[in-house]
Amino acid sequence: MTDTQREYDVILYGATGFTGKLVAEYLLNAYGVGDDLRWAMAGRSLGKLETVRDELRNDAIPLLTADSDDQASLAKLAALTRVICTTVGPYALYGSGMVAACAEGGTHYCDLTGETQWMRRMIDAHQETAEASGARIVHTCGFDSIPSDLGVLFLQNAMMKTHGVPACHVKYRVAGASGTFSGGTVASLINVMEEASRDRSLRRLLADPYALNPADAPRGDDRNDQTGAIYDEDFDRWTLPFVMAAINTRVVRRSNALMAQRYGEDFRYDEAMLAPEGQGGLKSKLAAAAMTGGTAALAIPPLRAVARRFLPSPGEGPSLEVRERGFFDIRLYGVHPEDRDKDMQARVTGDRDPGYGSTSKMLAESAVCLAQDELACGGGLWTPASAMGEALIQRLQDRAGLSFEITRD
Ligand SMILES: NC(=O)c1ccc[n+]([C@@H]2O[C@H](COP(=O)([O-])OP(=O)(O)OC[C@H]3O[C@@H](n4cnc5c(N)ncnc54)[C@H](OP(=O)(O)O)[C@@H]3O)[C@@H](O)[C@H]2O)c1
Numbered sequence: 001m002t003d004t005q006r007e008y009d010v011i012l013y014g015a016t017g018f019t020g021k022l023v024a025e026y027l028l029n030a031y032g033v034g035d036d037l038r039w040a041m042a043g044r045s046l047g048k049l050e051t052v053r054d055e056l057r058n059d060a061i062p063l064l065t066a067d068s069d070d071q072a073s074l075a076k077l078a079a080l081t082r083v084i085c086t087t088v089g090p091y092a093l094y095g096s097g098m099v100a101a102c103a104e105g106g107t108h109y110c111d112l113t114g115e116t117q118w119m120r121r122m123i124d125a126h127q128e129t130a131e132a133s134g135a136r137i138v139h140t141c142g143f144d145s146i147p148s149d150l151g152v153l154f155l156q157n158a159m160m161k162t163h164g165v166p167a168c169h170v171k172y173r174v175a176g177a178s179g180t181f182s183g184g185t186v187a188s189l190i191n192v193m194e195e196a197s198r199d200r201s202l203r204r205l206l207a208d209p210y211a212l213n214p215a216d217a218p219r220g221d222d223r224n225d226q227t228g229a230i231y232d233e234d235f236d237r238w239t240l241p242f243v244m245a246a247i248n249t250r251v252v253r254r255s256n257a258l259m260a261q262r263y264g265e266d267f268r269y270d271e272a273m274l275a276p277e278g279q280g281g282l283k284s285k286l287a288a289a290a291m292t293g294g295t296a297a298l299a300i301p302p303l304r305a306v307a308r309r310f311l312p313s314p315g316e317g318p319s320l321e322v323r324e325r326g327f328f329d330i331r332l333y334g335v336h337p338e339d340r341d342k343d344m345q346a347r348v349t350g351d352r353d354p355g356y357g358s359t360s361k362m363l364a365e366s367a368v369c370l371a372q373d374e375l376a377c378g379g380g381l382w383t384p385a386s387a388m389g390e391a392l393i394q395r396l397q398d399r400a401g402l403s404f405e406i407t408r409d
Contacts, residue, residue, distance in 0.1 A: 028056055082370070110139075150389070153393070173271075374391075
């Protein structure tokens with residue numbers, strides 16, 4: 001069967017979950033049903049899917065069922081569509097069968113995972129199959145790691161256009177963000193901690209700054225992610241550790257490797273949060289210690305159990321008000337390899353909370369981009385920048401409330 005003969009452009013798998021419902025709502029409002037985009041909602045329970053469809057007040061949305069424990073049902077679902085867009089997570093627990101089904105069936109795929117160990121497993125298991133079938137598999141199509149991955153691509157493209165060379169070092173700084181976690185994200189974080197506490201080789205993998213690079217790709221000079229407070233002269237501010245850095249930096253480095261070292265073999269990349277303006281060294285060091293201690297606490301089983309009791313459960317997440325009042329504001333600083341007067345800066349912003357309001361739009365547009373845009377890459381396990389690059393930047397700016405701008409050139 002060729003792509004165009006498939007019944008759907010996009011099947012949203014996991015439409016009954018907290019994030020899945022937001023993606024469904026966005027697709028319906030942005031594309032209607034069956035006109036500009038042929039899409040359907042899928043999940044493991046028809047009853048729950050019908051409830052979501054009732055809430056969306058549109059009987060025309062097709063409903064399909066598949067259970068992640070039933071591989072035949074996943075293969076059948078994947079064969080019906082050009083793209084599977086999945087929010088069924090934690091992906092390390094429930095997502096592997098769908099990646100296999102898409103890689104084998106030549107179906108493009110996008111998700112919201114931030115589980116580095118699972119992405120490594122998927123790359124190792126399915127790269128060859130996806131290359132052969134033509135399936136473009138793209139993980140991390142949410143707040144992790146689209147602003148990082150596409151922000152770096154955007155800044156590097158401008159750097160090359162203006163100065164003829166890529167920046168040798170890009171710094172990503174979170175200047176502001178507002179929003180909270182959902183139960184599904186908490187479950188994913190806790191699952192990574194649980195897997196890591198049982199498995200030393202996994203702890204080594206998670207600490208490797210090039211954990212997602214192809215085995216034969218050159219490694220640069222990047223080392224550990226930031227754990228304490230560091231003064232950043234380029235921003236004239238103290239910086240604090242950023243919890244998503246452990247995922248995003250690996251994705252950006254994989255993009256560089258997959259795009260034939262487009263940013264250079266010595267390219268360096270790091271992520272941190274800017275401390276509030278005027279905040280001094282002592283306060284920043286105390287804040288950094290509290291943040292690092294809080295994350296480390298999740299590695300201790302009894303504290304994980306306590307965290308589970310107080311954090312949201314699967315299916316729960318931030319209210320409409322929190323999502324609509326939310327935002328994110330990211331600054332990127334690119335260092336010119338020879339002349340610091342030619343350093344450039346970019347800014348990436350979003351008009352909803354990063355984790356859900358904005359993430360659901362990023363994932364939905366990634367799915368539509370895979371289904372409808374002319375993309376240069378063939379089958380394989382890609383990153384957002386290496387698979388969709390400028391086509392996705394354009395979509396996110398035109399439709400999804402993101403902005404990418406050069407602020408200093
Ligand atoms: N990267 C980011 O920026 C970002 C942001 C948000 C979320 N996420 C990730 O997205 C995932 C979903 O988060 P969420 O908050 O939406 O979680 P959620 O509300 O718990 O939803 C999980 C979904 O998975 C489905 N599911 C669970 N087990 C299944 C199975 N065996 N077969 C088929 N479907 C199954 C659930 O179906 P039922 O309704 O039938 O239980 C539900 O639709 C998580 O992994 C989270 O970490 C990432």
